[in-house]
Amino acid sequence: MKRIGVLFGVENSFPGALVERINSIHPEDIEAEFVLTGSIALDQPSRYAVIVDRISHVIPFYRALLKHAALQGTVVINNPFWASADDKFFNYAVALSVGVAVPPTVLLPHKDRPNDTSERSLRNLEYPLDWDAVFKAIGEHGYLKPIDGGGWRDVTEVRGRAEFFRAYDNSRDECMVYQKAVEYTDYFRCYVVGQSKVRVMAYDPRRPHEERYHARMPRGLAARRLLRRMERDARTLCRALGYDFNSVEFGVENGIPFAIDFMNAVPDTDPRTVGEKNFNWVVDQMARLTISKAKRPPRRPGPDAAKLLVPAGEQKLE
Secondary structure, three states, X not given: OEEEXXXXXXXXXXXXXXXXXXXXXXXXXXXXEEOOOOOOOOOOOOOOOEEEEOOOOOOHHHXXXXXXXXXXXXXXXXXXXXHHHOOHHHHHHHHHHOOOOOOOEXXXXXXXXXXXXXXXXXXXXXXXXXXXXHHHHHOOEEEEEEOOOOOOOOOEEEEOHHHHHHHHHOOOOOOEEEEEOOOOOEEEEEEEEOOOEEEEEEOOOOOOHHHHHHOOOOOOHHHHHHHHHHHHHHHHHHHHHOOOEEEEEEEEEOOEEEEEEOOOOOOOOOHHHHOHHHHHHHHHHHHHHHHHHHHXXXXXXXXXXXXXXXXXXXXXXO
């Protein structure tokens, strides 16, 4: 019997619905369950063919557990090695390299030195920083955001240098990026499952959280072309980054969809916010994806952990 495990924390709806949906399909010799674990020995084999991870980004013990399971041959969604290494600035660089439109973005040094460092630790850093070059590249209306943030944590919209420097001064020892603001007329969030299935959802980040998915989808020929482009770009990004489950956000300015946020290894799946139709779609697609991966011959365990770090999608883009 092959097992599909779901590892989760405070959320209630998605994990239970996913386990129930997988088991309702009655796949032969496959069963889904919640992961239950204690301490892990070095030579302990993983009991799961597939694990869906919804919590390791905030629990280091779980992240280590998942890396160990992946080394034993378990398919982890999403790849815990890659999720540990990824950051937003690299995401934007990848998008640029594969032809997906992204706003101009600059990586900034820490405002405050990281813990246990001194001025000598930053001897390779230019000082004073060429702020005129930063504003020439981005302009004075933009967003400061952490390179590894999520859920809009520490994201600040700034208009003008005074607001920028107030926000930057408050960024503490976070490593930040400064990104040009997209003056969007429409905004969308896309679920991407298995690097191929895409569901485009109208989304308005300016509304209260529980109302953001109430925006209307556009209609007409131009809208259909726009939707096709976003579907294509979302697939391209997830294949390049190796994410099997992700959400990709686009802000549309002058008809061009700019990829704004696509480092979401644990995308929002709360039916109270995303809505029942979107929730049911993602549960069904994730059930089918995990069953498909569980049916494949198990990957042979081995010591070459470095290969686990490489996004799986890179090979598809060669």
